[in-house]
Amino acid sequence: MRVWERDGYEVVEKEFDRDLHEFEIIKDGEVVATITPPDLDNMAEIVSQLDAGEDVNGWEDGNGNTIRV
Structure with a gap:
């Protein structure tokens, strides 16, 4: 599993399903x-965006909530 470091927080990939x-x-x-x-395609898109240095502020968590770090 991977970890992406951002300014003030980190994103940690975890096994789920x-x-x-x-x-x-x-x-x-x-x-x-x-x-x-919701699916593997969306997961791959998230990984791609994190690898490109994207910040997760404003992203949706998959449950309809907006992330604010």
Whole structure:
């Protein structure tokens, strides 16, 4: 599993449902949000955006909530 470092927080990839992974947003040692993609295509898009240096502020967590770090 991978970890993406951002200014003030990190995004940690976690096993979720077989090949589908979720992404925990951790700030000051606490999980402040979890992104749960609906499918493998969406998960690949999230990984691609994180690899490109995207910030998760304003993203949807998969449950209809907007992430604010």
